[in-house]
Amino acid sequence: MSILAINEQLLRAIGVGVAVVRASDLSFVFYNGPFDEWFGTPADGQTLLDLIPSLDPRELDDVKQSGLRYTVELQIKPKRRTLIFATAVSLANGLSEQVLVVEFQNITRIRELESMIDSYSTMVERNTRELEREKERVERLLLNLMPRAVYEEFKTFGVVTPQLYDQVSVVMLDFVGFTDFAAKTDPTVTLSELNDIFTAFDRIVEQFGCERIKTIGDAYLAVSGMPDATPDHATAVAHCAVRFLRYLERRNESHPHKWQARIGLGMGAAVGSVVGIQKYVYDVFGPAVNIASRLQVFANPMHIVAPEEMKYALIDEFQVSDIGRVDIKGMGEMDLINVTSGLSVPQPVRRF
Structure with missing residues (x-):
């Protein structure tokens, strides 16, 4: 419900106090519920001025003679609190006798409701801003779990259709001696080291237009050529691999913990999709991934x-x-090559 709709409903709920009195002696002919609630039930023989003495008798006489409308703002204290009423008195003609119609609108109540509406509006705006911030946090989280194109599909349709990519390249990195290192080192130190290294790897992957898919313990997996096709996907992952090793070499020069890694590259078909219903994970399957995973063991x-x-x-x-x-488990014999950095310095991919 909109603020305007709430405002209209609240104003209708205020009610208007109405009394009809004889013009001749100001005795009551009719009064409604709000009037009775605010001013009390008129006693027999009690006139309008007896019940509400703050009304100006001369103005009432002028209404009876000229027929002009008399409006005034009255402050009345029926109990402990002071109420302010917008009062209007008008002459009704065409009846067997002249009568005055007196209308009372509770200004105090209107102001209270307006204040409530303002408070509610402020609360709604604040909640809306908080929801927007939460939405942005969720979007950033999902973009860390899946490529943007996949996220856009998921946001639009609620599902992600598995896609087959005929030619992609994969880089798989695994650290040497990680199991022993993790067993001998405080877990917080291990996590801090991995977070530092993987954050640097993420920057490298982004520079060369690749997508980090996941980390599994100390393993790091990234791809090129999906979800957007890339003709130079093989060189992109190779550049990432070379930069990974170069980063580790430079880091080892100034850090007490020395990290060494094996890297395998793979090329071929792959399928990408979101896995899971409650916990979303974007994952990649297929020959290219299997090859990279197997080959890093031989490095x-x-x-x-x-x-x-x-x-x-x-x-x-x-x-x-x-x-x-080399005979590779589950794949048979395969010719392998060793890849090292070339003489030229590669230029990172620019994203617009």
């Missing part, structure tokens, strides 16, 4: 391993060396 610390099919996409910007054919 030496602070090295990047990729399938040979990515070689020709990377060779112009990176140094690529053959590792040879």
Whole structure:
């Protein structure tokens, strides 16, 4: 219900006190409930001036003679509180005898209700602002869980249709010796370290137009080529991988905890969708993810391993060396390559 609608209903609820008196002697012919509530029940023979002496007798006589309307604001204290009434007296003609119609509108009550309406309006505005802020917080949270294009679909339709992407590239990073480190280190320190590192990784991923999908413990997964197709998806994840290692090397120079990571790259098809009903998670499945996950195991610390099919996409910007054919669990034999930084400094992707 709008504020205007509430205002109208409240004003109607105020009521108007009405009394009809004979013009000749001001004796009562009729009075309604609000009049009775505010001024009391007139006794037999009691006139309007007896009940409300603050009315001006001369003005009442002028109404009877000229027919002009008499208006006045009266202050009356029927009990402990003072009430203010807007009073109007008019002459009614065309009857067997002349009568005066006296109307009373409770100004005090109107002002109280206006104050209530103002307070309610302020409360509604404050709640609206709080809801907007909460909406923004929820939006930021969901955008941390899924790409913006997926979020827009989810916001519009309430569901996300699983999408198959024929060609994407994936980077999977895992830290060396993390299990032992976590067992020997205070959990708050471990979480602080991971938060610091993953925050830096997120900035790198964003620079090169990739999407961070998730972290699982010490594992970090990002993709390029979804939900928006990217022709240079392979080089994008490779640049991210190189920057990850470069960041860790520089960080290790000034931090007491030295981190080393293995990185696997994968390229191929993938399916992306929101998983879950109450707890939403955007996840990616498919050959590209499986390859990256398997290959990071074969990487030496602070090295990047990729399938040979990515070689020709990377060779112009990176140094690529053959590792040879390796038997990979669940995938059979696969030719692998080692990827290191090229001589040229890559330019981050600009987002507008």
